[in-house]
Amino acid sequence: MTFLHREREQLARLLPGFDEQLSRQEPANLEARGSSVIRDFAAAGGAGLLVPREHGGLGANATQATEVMRALGSRSASVAVGTTMHHYKIAWLAETLQPELRAPILERIARQRLLVASCGAEGQQTGGVFNPGIEVREHHSGVVVNGVKRPCSLVWDMGILSMLVRLPDGHPMSGEMAILLIDADHPHLHRHELWLNDALAASQTDEIRLKNVYVPPEAIIPIGADTAGxxxxxxxxxxxxxxxxxxxxxxxxxxxxxxxxxxxxxxxxxxxxxxxxxxxxxxxxxxxxxxxxxxxxxxxxxxxxxxxxxxxxxxxxxxxxxxxxxxxxxxxxxxxxxxxxxxxxxxxxxxxxxxxxxxxxxxxxxxxx
The missing domain is CATH 1.20.140.10 (Butyryl-CoA Dehydrogenase, subunit A, domain 3)
Incomplete structure (x- = not known):
């Protein structure tokens, strides 16, 4: 067995033809700003990698997913790193959401081949994964968010922005951590170029600005107050x-x-x-x-x-x-x-x-x- 053979075989089983598609392209094209590699991955069905089969996805488990991610990384670091921000959130939603919430969200993602960008605070010297530096206030049982998220991967080709926040005073679940799901075409969500490095340029790691973005109750997923839970x-x-x-x-x-x-x-x-x-x-x-x-x-x-x-x-x-x-x-x-x-x-x-x-x-x- 050759080096990376097992991982590339797994990629070929789950996304037929995609490894060959990547291998035929020049590495510089796969890593450049403006590359279509993220869109190509979604179009090949990659957005559904960790969506369970009963919801229209590929139903990969964690072991299979690690093999796929290594194979992708060996061809294009940008597509592997960028889409990781989608996959880990999908995996978490698939096993955490109640069935009545899980089915419509995951089926929409798989059917429309949507990528989910994940808003944390990685890459910053201050803040953290549970403190993305976004202002959140209560509004009609939902929340309104304001602020700037930088850096954020999948900025230009995301279908949904997910954001981990602590719910504010006045909200029925005040003090709890929650995932907010915001459609990427929200009129008050704006994208801006940020990344200046050639490395990982195709991962679309740029900046998102949110100005008075209302998130309704049905798009708020509570996960409890304990960040060690x-x-x-x-x-x-x-x-x-x-x-x-x-x-x-x-x-x-x-x-x-x-x-x-x-x-x-x-x-x-x-x-x-x-x-x-x-x-x-x-x-x-x-x-x-x-x-x-x-x-x-x-x-x-x-x-x-x-x-x-x-x-x-x-x-x-x-x-x-x-x-x-x-x-x-x-x-x-x-x-x-x-x-x-x-x-x-x-x-x-x-x-x-x-x-x-x-x-x-x-x-x-x-x-x-």
Missing amino acids: KGASANLIWFEILITAAYLGAASGLVEAAANAPGAGIETVLDSIAMLEGAYLAVRGLAQRVDAGDRGQSALADGIICRVAAQRAIRESTSHALRVLGIHATPDNFRAAAAARALAFHPGGTRDGIPALLNYYNGGRLVLS
């Missing part, structure tokens, strides 16, 4: 396994290029392959636990451990791959290395993940701010 933990576990698999895929694509470089050969990069495979197998093992129903704090802690180990494996393997490529290294190779290392910018990285883990291992609860 089972609902919040499940959401974060899905995020950690999928985002880690996506970035490991980006690094794997670069290492694959190094193995195929003139005069190199797979034995030259075997240490890099071993590092990436070890990190990926840990993530895949955690995905199998998720498929078995594990959503507890220990699973989230292990997800962060997998994530930190993956960051180190990515850093070392991509550096080695560039050394192997040497004078044969292309701008695409350097772009892939930069993209793969961006895993550190997402929630659960060393800035917030390590202090949370230390508190957990000292007998406290695992809370990502």
